[in-house]
Amino acid sequence: QRNSIYRMAAHHSIRIAVGGGDTDKPLSLQKRLRLLQDHMTLSGAKILDCGCGAGAYLLAFLELGADAYGIEYSVDKVSQYQSRGLHTDRVNQGDLEKIHYPSNTFDLALLNEVLEHVPDDGRALSEIFRVLKPGGYLALFSPNRLYPFETHGITLRCCRLKLPPCFPFIPYVPLAIGRRLFDFHARNYFGQDLCRLLDQAGFQVRYRTWLWQTFENISGQQPAIIRWLRPIFRGIANCLERCPGLRRFGVSQVLLCQKP
Numbered sequence: 556q557r558n559s560i561y562r563m564a565a566h567h568s569i570r571i572a573v574g575g576g577d578t579d580k581p582l583s584l585q586k587r588l589r590l591l592q593d594h595m596t597l598s599g600a601k602i603l604d605c606g607c608g609a610g611a612y613l614l615a616f617l618e619l620g621a622d623a624y625g626i627e628y629s630v631d632k633v634s635q636y637q638s639r640g641l642h643t644d645r646v647n648q649g650d651l652e653k654i655h656y657p658s659n660t661f662d663l664a665l666l667n668e669v670l671e672h673v674p675d676d677g678r679a680l681s682e683i684f685r686v687l688k689p690g691g692y693l694a695l696f697s698p699n700r701l702y703p704f705e706t707h708g709i710t711l712r713c714c715r716l717k718l719p720p721c722f723p724f725i726p727y728v729p730l731a732i733g734r735r736l737f738d739f740h741a742r743n744y745f746g747q748d749l750c751r752l753l754d755q756a757g758f759q760v761r762y763r764t765w766l767w768q769t770f771e772n773i774s775g776q777q778p779a780i781i782r783w784l785r786p787i788f789r790g791i792a793n794c795l796e797r798c799p800g801l802r803r804f805g806v807s808q809v810l811l812c813q814k815p
Contacts, residue, residue, distance in 0.1 A: 578668050578696075579611030580771035582789075587667065587766070588615055591694055594762060594811055597621045600662040605651050605683060606669030610636035617642060626654060651679040656686045663687075666695045668807065671707075671742040680756035687814045693758060699765060699808040700726045700743045706806060707741040721778050746808060758812035765805035767792035 578584070591597060598620030604613045607625030609632050616623035625646040627633050633648045649655055651673055664683045673679045683693055698706060705725035710717050712735070718725070725733075726743050733739070750760055770777070770785045770792070781788060795801045 578773055579608065580769065580773055582769040582771055583773065584611060584615065586769065587696065588612075588619075590764070590766075590809065591665075592619075595663065595692060597663075601660065602663045602665065603654075603656065603661045603683075603686065604665045604667070605654075605679075606666065606672070607636070607646060608632050610639070610646055612665065612667060613645060614639075614641065617645075624656075626651065651682060654682045654686050658685050659688045660686050661688065662691050664691070664693045666693065666697070668696050668698070670695065670697050671744070676742070677752055677755060680752060680758070684757045684814055689814055691814050692761075693753075693810075693812045693814075695749070695753070695810045695812060696766070696807050697749060697810075698741070698743045699803075699805055700745045700748075701804045702726065702806045703804070704806075705739075705743060707739070707743075709740060710738040712736060712738060719778065721781070744808070749808065749810065753810065753812050757814065759815060760810050760812050762809075762811040764809045765796070765802045766807045766809060767796040767802070767805040 578587070597616060600621050602613075602616050602621045602623040604610075604616070604623060604625040607613050607627050608629075610625055610627075613623045613625045613636075623645065625636070626649040627636070627646060628648070628650060630648055633646055636646045637643050647655070651669070652675055664687055666683070670676050670679065680693075687693065703723050703726065704721060705718075706720045708718055708720045708722070709725055725737070728736070746763075753760060768788070770781060770788050772782070796805060
């Protein structure tokens, strides 16, 4: 989903790139699907994958018996999906701020590390609310600003130096200061900010949790030392994910939200 087009973000008024990396690495995909299966029935559900990338999650939904469709902003990613030659009519290029499906169409919408890349996040949530059936769910995976690393990286404005995703404590810098110092590559949300956006769009949050990293180099910028020590880091992350207090500092927050 990488794209060179830059637009002004409505939320926090920061400039972001339309796009991002895919989370379809095997361990991450399995963990996120398992979480969804623990809380809802996917078989037979009509699902819209919002920002579906090259379609790995969509294909997984189809294997589980769902009636799944995808919308993707990047033409390149849509082409990658079409090149698979599987269910080619189920993914369309489009904009989450102007979803082409009719109102009250889907049982479940997935926003998997996508909202932070959409220029107007509030408008995108309102559009997803519109296309969901009454009682339908939105499964939202999004960056957690309590996690001490900015996983998308940033650029220093003073010298145009790009800092890697492993640079610590950037999320803890107040935005009023951060906007003066950095160019952000994506948004990063505190939980209360995300809940407020969802409430404004009409959603009711039914379940919330946090996920820690799988260290599969989703960003493509993983330092060599982390690659060498991946099994150790994964073991630590899995333990922290199960700790009631420390789990809140995971890399992603997960919210299951319902349209009344």
